Amino acid sequence: MNVKKIAPEILKDLLFYFAGSALCALGVMMFTAPNHIAPGGITGLSTVINYLTGLPIGATALVLNVPIFLWAVLQIGYKFVGKTIVASVVYSAAIDFMGLLIPPYTGNPMLAAIFGGFLDGLGLSLVFMRGATTGGTDLTARLLNRRVRFLSMAKLMLCVDSVIVLFSAFVYRSIESALYAAIAIFVSSRVIDTVLYGTDVGTGKVMFIISEKSEEIAAEILRDVDRGVTFLNSRGAYTGREGEILLCAARRYEIVKIKDIVRSIDRNAFLIIGDAGEISGEGFREAREEDRTLRELLDRIREKSKK
Numbered sequence: 001m002n003v004k005k006i007a008p009e010i011l012k013d014l015l016f017y018f019a020g021s022a023l024c025a026l027g028v029m030m031f032t033a034p035n036h037i038a039p040g041g042i043t044g045l046s047t048v049i050n051y052l053t054g055l056p057i058g059a060t061a062l063v064l065n066v067p068i069f070l071w072a073v074l075q076i077g078y079k080f081v082g083k084t085i086v087a088s089v090v091y092s093a094a095i096d097f098m099g100l101l102i103p104p105y106t107g108n109p110m111l112a113a114i115f116g117g118f119l120d121g122l123g124l125s126l127v128f129m130r131g132a133t134t135g136g137t138d139l140t141a142r143l144l145n146r147r148v149r150f151l152s153m154a155k156l157m158l159c160v161d162s163v164i165v166l167f168s169a170f171v172y173r174s175i176e177s178a179l180y181a182a183i184a185i186f187v188s189s190r191v192i193d194t195v196l197y198g199t200d201v202g203t204g205k206v207m208f209i210i211s212e213k214s215e216e217i218a219a220e221i222l223r224d225v226d227r228g229v230t231f232l233n234s235r236g237a238y239t240g241r242e243g244e245i246l247l248c249a250a251r252r253y254e255i256v257k258i259k260d261i262v263r264s265i266d267r268n269a270f271l272i273i274g275d276a277g278e279i280s281g282e283g284f285r286e287a288r289e290e291d292r293t294l295r296e297l298l299d300r301i302r303e304k305s306k307k
Contacts, residue, residue: 013130020126021094021232024134025058026102027119028095032184034059034104035112036177038168039120039184040138040161042068043095048168058095062088065135072139076224083132084139091127091134109180117184121191128192131256137161161185205255206276209246209262210234211269218246220261225254248278 019192028043038044046060048166056209065088072081105112124134133139141157165185169178211217218229250258262269 013083013092013132016126016130017090017132018094020123021087021091021134022098023119023123023126025094025098025123026089027116027123028057030102030105031112031116031119032181034106035109035116035176035180036168036172037109037113037116037180037184038164038172038177039181039188040137040164043134044161044164044181048164048171049088051171054217056096056099058097058099059268061095061136062092064242065092065139068135068139068143071129071143072127075143081139083130086137087127087130087132088135090183099118109176110183113180113183114187117187118191120184121188122195124188125192125195129252129256131254204251204276207246207248207250207258208272208276209248209257209269210243210244210271211246211262211266211270213266214244217262217265217269220265221246221258224261225250225257227254227258230271232269 026044028047028214031037031048032039033050037228038047042061042064043057046064049055049060050057060270069081069085069088072084081161105115127134137160140160165178165181168181169175218231221227221229227248227250232245232247234243234245235241236243248258259271262271
């Protein structure tokens, strides 16, 4: 293990976790929680519990995440959950610390939902960039997806968040509270998409992985990142040996996690990572109507040219 190479990455991880957690905590303690808005996830549930019992939101979120972490370690392994545990501890501490410093905004609930969702999305994006999450909905959906394969991660996350939002509406005795929470979730998701993927959600990264342990690496990527992997036959020009190259298209924030998987299995693996200007298909942007129209037009031109 090369400490000189690992130390800067660990420092960068912590920097992103602290910055992201501070932004999320600002959104929760200044905007959403004071206005009885619980936008899904463990944080939303902790906000409702805080309203009922007075328990601190951050500490409650951490306690609720503990069984999820134990479940994840048993199902996935501690190597791939470690970053999320660290990020969650920082996030929970930031929420309770911010609660002592930041004055709550109790003005227009619509503004609270918009700005709370914006700060939450911006903060989570920084955490996601370093291959971690804050636990809660994301990690729960990933674990459920291993057993409920017919539902996508996005649908599972939506189901979990919807239950929490409806529960908050019952506790607060206000349908408006649930509607504002839905607005906050929408704003947060749009900010995350914009920060991580750019204005075009069809962009991403493409990876070529050359390793003697390609089967094992492919299985881990499929299981823990939920990304498809393609085997390409290859032959070394120098050695003349037959082999396989793994081809994987992924979101930008998923690259760090995939690299961790590859290095944990084969430290000598050869990686090539490049930008993909556009990716369409399952898990990415679906083909747009104008793209299909253009292809149909080109097909007609080709047919006429043949006649």
